[in-house]
Amino acid sequence: MAPEVDQTQARDVAVWRKAKRTELRDARKTLSASTHADLSAQIAARLEDILHRHYHGAKGQIFSMYWPIKGEPDLRTLMGKLHKFGVRIALPSVETKAAPLVFRLWTPDAEMTRGDWNIPVLTKDAARVTPDITLAPLVGWDPAGYRLGYGGGYFDRTLAALPSPPLKIGVGYDAARLPTIYPQEHDIAMDVIVTETGAHAV
Numbered sequence: 001m002a003p004e005v006d007q008t009q010a011r012d013v014a015v016w017r018k019a020k021r022t023e024l025r026d027a028r029k030t031l032s033a034s035t036h037a038d039l040s041a042q043i044a045a046r047l048e049d050i051l052h053r054h055y056h057g058a059k060g061q062i063f064s065m066y067w068p069i070k071g072e073p074d075l076r077t078l079m080g081k082l083h084k085f086g087v088r089i090a091l092p093s094v095e096t097k098a099a100p101l102v103f104r105l106w107t108p109d110a111e112m113t114r115g116d117w118n119i120p121v122l123t124k125d126a127a128r129v130t131p132d133i134t135l136a137p138l139v140g141w142d143p144a145g146y147r148l149g150y151g152g153g154y155f156d157r158t159l160a161a162l163p164s165p166p167l168k169i170g171v172g173y174d175a176a177r178l179p180t181i182y183p184q185e186h187d188i189a190m191d192v193i194v195t196e197t198g199a200h201a202v
């Protein structure tokens, strides 16, 4: 394809994604607190089941999760439970803009601070680690395993920079499913996407 056609397509996709992100985030905001709690609990149960069935519960492994923002599934109860079981939980943070995310080890009594966009993050006292398994919250997803995030490209940049690819699990709601997100060169597919109804795009 001629480079200028490629560029026009890339621009069209970026415009479309921006509109879809807004639409999906607005829809997510309308979830009631009790629906949000129910969906979060269902997603947590599905995830726990997958870890136990396929990864021996991930004991001893470094599993990066996230501190929920903006209506994302709240998996903090599962974070505590997995930590107790012996999974090493990590959290991501943006320490440099437009650079890969940094992961640090979380414990229930770890000190947290506010990072960019007001997201709670671990302090620099927490050890830096590289995840074996990573959880990527998503704003939209498609059956081929591609995800739309907040548009910063952070997960794609991070996954592209890791020395060996971790197991990549996307998490979000069924309602955020799109026929395709029009994957671009830089988009990295998830190995599995977990929603309240189960695992997709395996």
Ligand SMILES: Nc1nc2c(c(=O)[nH]1)N(C=O)[C@@H](CNc1ccc(C(=O)N[C@@H](CCC(=O)O)C(=O)O)cc1)CN2
Residues within 6 Å of the ligand: 066, 067, 068, 069, 072, 092, 093, 094, 101, 117, 119, 137, 149, 150, 151, 152, 154, 155
């Ligand atoms: N809970 C959670 N933590 C996470 C992520 C995530 O997706 N969810 N991230 C995954 O990468 C990283 C943070 N990435 C983010 C990137 C942009 C925005 C955001 O809200 N941006 C504003 C626009 C800001 C701007 O343009 O200056 C927005 O979308 O309203 C949030 C998180 C690390 N921690």
Ligand SMILES: Nc1ncnc2c1ncn2[C@@H]1O[C@H](COP(=O)(O)OP(=O)(O)OP(=O)(O)O)[C@@H](O)[C@H]1O
Residues within 6 Å of the ligand: 017, 147, 148, 149, 150, 151, 152, 153, 154, 155, 156, 157, 158, 160, 186, 187
């Ligand atoms: N590996 C990479 N290296 C450099 N830039 C990248 C890389 N991956 C993505 N980007 C940039 O990030 C921008 C946003 O990417 P994209 O639309 O995929 O975001 P997103 O997946 O929704 O965001 P996030 O991963 O933060 O949740 C793209 O325009 C792209 O230029």
